[in-house]
Amino acid sequence: MTRVAFYGSSILSSYWNGAATYYRGIVKAMSRHGFDVTFHEPDAYDRQSHRDIEIPDWVRVNVWPATSEGLREAAAQAADADIVVKASGVGYADDQILTQVMAAARPGALRIFWDVDAPATLAAMQQDPDDVLRRMLPDLDVVLTYGGGDPVVRAYRDLGARDCVPIYNALDPDTHHPAPPQDRFRADLGFLANRLPDREARVAEFFLRPAAMLPQRRFLLGGSGWNQGDLPGNVNAIGHVGTADHNAFNTTPRAVLNVARDSMAATGFSPATRVFEAAGAGGCLITDAWEGIELFLTPDKEVLVARDGQDVADALADLTPDRSQAIGQAALKRVLAEHTYDRRAIQLRDLLHQMRPEILTEEAQ
Incomplete structure (x- = not known):
């Protein structure tokens, strides 16, 4: 299995966290295509007391204390992964998470920034030449976004990204489906x-x-x-x-x-x-x-x-x-x-295979 360390806001709680459905859909589909994902989320914003789901069998979850020590310990686990993902909008120490997890990534690992709010992220970078992400873009292998199309792709490339590819929102038919009215x-x-x-x-x-x-x-x-x-x-x-x-x-x-x-x-x-x-x-x-x-x-x-x-x-x-x-x-x-997440996961798998075929196990190919 290809090991993925994924750092995001929360996969367990949608409380003040609109990206939860997206994370669940894409990670669940990735697990069906040979990716072993550990999702690292901080214990912040009272999300853990508002969980929508318990830890499912298609992902490992590390809930880390929202402290500097908790961040250091969580970031260190990136060293065990073949692919390291930092998502936008974690809401706690975003810049520090980005720098620490990418520094911990082993040589040869794929380094990915996954943007779940590209307009806001791009605006911040365009307004601040010293923005941490902006300075790190040339060292990342690819930027993925859950929306934005060609304008976002061009903007990221203009700011120094090697490449930017939309992996759009989608449907998990196991989770969202017709239901009796209430x-x-x-x-x-x-x-x-x-x-x-x-x-x-x-x-x-x-x-x-x-x-x-x-x-x-x-x-x-x-x-x-x-x-x-x-x-x-x-x-x-x-x-x-x-x-x-x-x-x-x-x-x-x-x-x-x-x-x-x-x-x-x-x-x-x-x-x-x-x-x-x-x-x-x-x-x-x-x-x-x-x-x-x-x-x-x-x-x-x-x-x-x-x-x-x-x-x-x-x-x-x-x-x-x-x-x-x-x-x-x-x-x-x-x-x-x-527009299912399974289709999006296949798109992602094919993209990563083109970028670094040796990093994907047989299950992920």
């Missing part, structure tokens, strides 16, 4: 997202404005950070929704909404995990407009695309139960055929 999630439109500053204006436009325009309709808001008192009366804020409940959340409402953060929408080619979770459950998805959506789902057939809150309100007003079901089923068929 009364607590009944609504005309459901939206699941933690409250973040660079998404707030778009949430107000694409979710809260349609709610105010359609007072007779029911709107459901899941995620951390929302205050019920600040919302229209027909919006029900239910707080954090664990990943085990995402299928029912996506299946039950007439439609579910995806709203990209400002930076993701501007960059394009950045489908959130929510897009594939909703499609995998057979939910009818309404997404804000962003460049590249056609690469993943066909507008008006497999997804509804809204330019603003008025479009969302109009879509809901015209959406019959039959059309909602037809769109959801078409989306499910598309993602099962083209």
Whole structure:
């Protein structure tokens, strides 16, 4: 087995951690293709008391104390790996993790930076010539991103990366699939997202404005950070929704909404995990407009695309139960055929084989 040391925010908890679904999907698929992954995550942000899953059989997990000593011990384990991955957005000592794990990597190991928020990472590097990652880019073998397309690839290369390859978000059909509806999630439109500053204006436009325009309709808001008192009366804020409940959340409402953060929408080619979770459950998805959506789902057939809150309100007003079901089923068929994590893992395996064929065992080839 090809050994991978993967340093990220958390694979066990989605609490204030939108990358959890992506990590789980890609690592689980990697394990089926000959990779033995150890995921190293800090005990930070109270995530361990909000675990969505216990340690599964397809990954080893090292939860390390969020201290300088804990970091040193966790980083030292990179020396045992054939491939060393540092993900963006760990949220604790990111620069120190990057420098220490890459310094610990043995000669000949593949060194990878895996960016789960490329617009934010690129903005930080472009604003600071002394940014730690920016200085280290030429010494890394490759940058992987979970979105961004050609603009992100060009930006990374311009900053000194040897190469940059998108490994897009996808669907794990074992985890996200159609589920029976639940009364607590009944609504005309459901939206699941933690409250973040660079998404707030778009949430107000694409979710809260349609709610105010359609007072007779029911709107459901899941995620951390929302205050019920600040919302229209027909919006029900239910707080954090664990990943085990995402299928029912996506299946039950007439439609579910995806709203990209400002930076993701501007960059394009950045489908959130929510897009594939909703499609995998057979939910009818309404997404804000962003460049590249056609690469993943066909507008008006497999997804509804809204330019603003008025479009969302109009879509809901015209959406019959039959059309909602037809769109959801078409989306499910598309993602099962083209956008599973298994396909992404094969893409990754082939990429790494081209880069360093001797580093992959027979199981990973």
